[in-house]
Amino acid sequence: MPPLTEAGGGGAVTPLSMLRRSAAHRVVAPLLVVVSVLMIILGKVDQVMFESVRISVTDYAAPFLDMVSRPFMVIDQFAERVEAMVDLYQDNLRLTEENRRLLHWQQAALALADENRELRDLLKLVPDASRSFVSARVIASSGGAYLRNLMVNAGSDSGVERGQAAVVGEGLIGRVYEVGVRAARILLITDLNSRVPVIVERSRQRAILAGDNSQSPSLWYLDPAAPVKIGDRIVTSGEGGIFPPGLPVGVVGQVESGIPRVQPYAPLAQVEYVRIVDYGLADGLPMPLAVPHISPRAAPRAAKTSRH
């Protein structure tokens, strides 16, 4: 015979009275609500407080998340393969045409590379610092409407450092902002907290690419006298010492009430692998805001970054 429920019927539920057996039950839930609220407030006041906990939890969870995300990747690869087979003929036509155009560009690029090398020799230009990169797989993303970040399965043991740029074939996707031993988190350029110094390639106008959680971040602080055009290429300016200059970011897609919005080159929603590139600039990213007397770590970092 099933226990009778509060609703009076016999059946599929447990009586609520069982929950009230102990007084502890009444206290625990409200107490935990209070603890949650306190954590939110503390986390807001001192952003560094939870960072080390977050990094170690991420590290422990990374192998598990890595394992769990694999079946999804296999399904996706299968879907891609089916799609590719369906579009075989059209793709072939398009690629043949593209190949013809690219061969033309290759000739142009070779000629320019030669000319560039000669001019560099003439100017005795100091070459850019060498770049190294790590390829990593995306193992978790931040679901929901208010965060745009990705977790990848490479951390400090693979040489990933805070502040390094995350790129895919098409262009910049974001920067590394939390690093564990086995995993790191990348803040995408679409996140509300992302600000990237950029330049409009055609007009050499400087601006800040500001994320707002939508799919197309907006351009701030543009000179109103020289408006951008739809289709203008946006690349990093290299200011602030976080990204190297000239990394492709996207094109101006639309202008909404006077504010241009940039369509990123990289398909941010479908990124599976990222390249984390060390341009030797990683010192440029300041640590998160912290109350100075609580977090002694913030001070030396701040001094270090002020050189840039």
Add this chain to the structure above:
Amino acid sequence: MGTRRALATSPIGARAACLLPVATTLVAALLSLEPIPLPGYAVLTPAFALMAVYHWTVYRPDLLPPIALFGIGIGYDLLCGGPPGVTPLLLLLSRAAVLRARRWFVNRTFAFVWAGFAVLTVAAIFALWALECLLGWQLLSANGSIFRAALTIALFPIASFMLGRTQHALIGPG
């Protein structure tokens, strides 16, 4: 009552089966972290954990203690990079709200249960939006949230069916 299976009748099996609500809620929370490469999915990721919390709070609230919700919520916040405390707060408040209104859903048709979930989802996602606006001290666009709530509500019958089947198979109805 004939649905209890061998697993639930052996003492160890029964005890293990009682972990099912916590385990499924944990799996639901992890599912929200999966980077499923569909355009727009990141914004619309359904609130899977909310589905599990609602289901278990209606049918077996004794097996989903608040401390488990707190732990799962904190773990989720830490893994998704959000402000710690937001998810446990929402899950605990959802649980409290459902416990209060539980008498309306128990032994009713699925339409009632679904309607209850719809109300809870809208309230929870609105609360999340309000909280994020407050924490960021700016008015954020609610468009993504509206679609997210709609997708969460639309997927609830599937989740409820799956959770109901596992519940009947492993724990028995009550």
